[in-house]
Amino acid sequence: MSLKKSISDKLAARHPDKALIRARELKAAGDLARAFKLYVVAAEAGITEAERELGTYYHQGLGGHGSTADAVNWFTRAAQKGDVESQTNLAGIYLAGYRPDSALFGGAKDGPADLAEALRWALLAAEAGEPRAQALAGYIYMEGPEELRDDAKARLWYSRAAEADNAYGHLGFGLLTLRGAEEDEPTFRGVEHIRKAAEAGLALGHYYLAEIYEKAIGLLPDPAKAAEHYGEAAKGGIRNAQAKYGLMLMQGTGIKTNKTEGETWLRRAAIAGDPEAAALVADIYANGDGDLPPSYAEAANWFRIAAEAGHRAAARSLGVLYMLGAGVPRDPDEAAKWFRQAAEAGDFIAQADFATLMLKKQINPRFTEPAPVHEWFEKAAEAGDLIGAYNFAVCLAEGVGVEKDEAKAVEWFRRAADHVLNAQHRLGRMLAEGRGVKQDFVEARLWLAKAASLGQTDALLDLAALELQGLGGPRNDEAARMMFERAAENGSRDAMFALGALYGGGHQIPTDRARSLEFYRKAAELGHPRAALMLGKYLRLGIAIEPDADEARKWLTLAAKAGLAEAEADLASLEPPATAAE
Template sequence: MLNAIDKLAALSPRRAFKRAGELAGEQQWQRAARLYSIAAEAGLAEAQFALGEAYIAGRGLSQNPREAARWFLRAAEAGHVESQCRLAGMFIHGLKAPSPDQAASLFGEHTQPTETANAADFPSALLWARRATEAGSADGEALLGYILSNGPDDIRDPAAAELYYRRSAAQHWPQGHLGLGMILMRQADTAEKTVAAMREFEEAVKADLPTAHYLLGVIHEQAVGVLPDPARALTHYRKAAIHGIRNAQAKLGAMLLAGHGCAPDPIEGESWLRRAAIAGDPEAAALVADLYARGGALPPNYAEAALWFRVAAEAGHRVAARALGMLYLTGAGVARDPEEAARWLARAAQQGDIVAGADLGNLMLRGDIRQSSVDGLPIHEWFEKAAESGDLIGAFNYGVCLAEGVGVKRDDARAAIWLRRAAEGVVNAQYWYGRLLFEGRGIPADPVEAHRWIARAAETGMVEALALLAEMKLHGHGCPRDHAGARDMFLRVAANGHAGAMFALGALYGGGHDIPTDRIEAQAWFAKAAALNHPVAQLMLGRYLRKGLAGPPDPVQAARWLNRALAQGIDEARIDLAELALPDAPQPRQAAGD
């Protein structure tokens, strides 16, 4: 509410404006805004500008940039230079002028300007910056320099931009110094030119311009034309970060984390990185995530790591996408979900991350994800690109794609070439190449050479290689027949839960081999393999139980295992089941749960 003095001042626009200034000095914002409004409605340009500023800052009025623009426009049209500069700045930052059919009521009571983020209206900004420049405004000259150096091609004029920045800087306007410094830095090809650009930035930081602080931080950190000075860089980054410059926050956080130019401070470093990440910096988000994933100075927190990896990945950070995929694959910080892991690995791979492409391919080749999850993805192309770059894992994965026809027509001959190349350094490739030699796929069969490569893989403890090597010993493929050696190797593999090795032990102990027959031992191994759903082991266990080869016959359990083998496509089980059903055969009871 206005008091008597305010009401008396309101009778004259000039007195109202003066009284409003006094009230603003006392932070009586609402009363000041009322008087500014009275003077502005009366056509006083200074009051219109002040009212616009009040709407921008939300002092005494609700913050309203559109309403601010309406008052700046009225003052600008009356020749108020500061308002012309304000309008130019607002158009640069996304204020859109109305279409021609709206021009007559520009920013009127029923017409509001529209604002579109990151969509500057350079032609409108140019109009008002020129008007301010014609009046000799240093601010207008700096704005004009910015428009001419950053606007669209039909407006851009680098030479004129430099001229206007120089004119603004000559009037000691900080934004003029900043703009001129940026132009000089882009042109700098000698230490002298870099120093000249630095002088302009140093003039700008006298007015505490945050962008100037950030640029000086970069110069001192990266030794651009000067000796490295991480301590000075840290000081400038901190000043820019406090003013909300996102890149400075990220730089400051990383330097504090690493102790670059200061003692390491992971707590404050994480705080600044987090601010930059919240502001949309994907690299900062990835650094925060990595900080929590690795642990160390801060305790590991995989849930927190997953949150920030997701922020970074959604902003296009490919390494973060791969890391998030691995968290979903292992279940660290998130529920284990191979399909979700595949989705993030695919996103990273599509952005050129070779390692993510390999990880995704391995998931698919192992059968850990549904084929539909990767349909349409050029996985074989990612592998081929990695292989051609000399990456041995990429060569292995591409070879497997060719051997299995994954995403590309099966080509055993080309598969053998890539797998042979990868076998020099990749254990899995040694096993796969050995298999191709053993089976004669794509290259002439060579059991001796196959044995050599599979033995190399087996030396590392690779279970599949050990199993195949034991089979080769059993049958004398590429090496002398050695049933006892095969048994010992199958025992080693079976200890790793390999159902095929368990079945092979059952067959070895069952008789007909160069080791003593032991049907009790054979039945025990068939039972272990059958429990792991090995179909032929289920058939053999059913036969042992039906015939009582290792103890009393058990027709009930025999029928149970024979039916399970039949359900898996082992048609021979029908004959054994028919034998059980003969009149003189023991009649099986229905087993619980079958």
């Protein structure tokens, strides 16, 4: 700074009024630092404009002087003298969460909004005709705590702000009008005010106008207009709009599909804290997209973000990834943690998943505390939820969290059986075994047939066994064969072994040793010990195939390792394998 300028500033500083005039000139010229010093002189002399200007410096961080506490101090001095702009600024600061007691140590911090104090200052400025303050007062009366809410006063202040063409006034008055609209005229009026807020460039105005087009409020649905306004709101930083716009781009709703851009907007919304957007991004990575393979590691990261924000479906999905070891290390205890979070939020599938981990003893009690899954299921069952009834029955049947009670389990299986496939199977099996109820093969067949008709593998196997044994009806080996065939198509190695036995002879269907061999081989390759034994016998004896001692030895060895003594005897009957010397 030149000597001449320094002298000019010092001369101006001798008189508060001149200091204010000089400060205005310097600020207009962009010399904020020199202006600040002169504003201090004028403000300390009690000049209202200078007090407000210092408040603005501290509030906006001009010239490196950011301090909410100091801003409040100077705005308050000006506001107490009736300065409308300072009153309005104070209302905004208190609405944003400023608390004087939080500024005692280390500067002010955001906390719960002091709406009562915000309203006090807003009303002073609103009554003086300041549109921004009128809109603030309308907002507090419409959205504040119960003791401050007053729709009539909200409507009054929003309408005055709207009359002054304030964008927030238009938005608030429009939303308040739509909230109570039951006829066309107030609906159209509300929509028009929201349109004016959007036309003024207000991002929230664009967001609500997009919702109006999407949901056809007072006009015909227009996905293209909805996408356009969601896009403007997204660019304005409205988190929900970013998520909506991203999804519309992904799905091509009202706009040309652009999955890359859609994923970018969803990601922005997720980073801003939108759990639903994070879950959608996770789904994109979990399922893959077109030619791109899934990325489970990336999916896990986004599921975690959503789950930590309380998204229960994301918590369950993250649990599934830990159960499978997809994108994360396989860890049943970590899976249980996320299943539990989703379960406690009311996710019935997660409750069942957690119960399964407990039932199969896959969680370590040192790391994972057992959950009251039976209580979750009982509560859901008594509320009429049939899946809950089925799961509660499983708890009773297996003694998960409660004392085993098979009779009571049968009661709950019956309640669920008309609509729950697995309940039909479990009820049929308990009737066939006489567990918790008098043994009844006839009724057992009825329930197993219901589940089998829908392709339930275990029901097909159990019903086929009753058909073979003639329990609950006449013996029917052909019907059993058909059921075993369907179960084998589902990948059941037990069904494949059963088909090998059926085609092997001694049953009411034509013997077909070649098909028998085929099914024994399929089951053996899936690790069925008795199928490996039978395949080894066929190969040793040359049944439906040329004898092959080496391959027979391979399968018989597998059967023997599984503990089948008969396989040991068959192995002993084979000649020792030829050595290299021979």
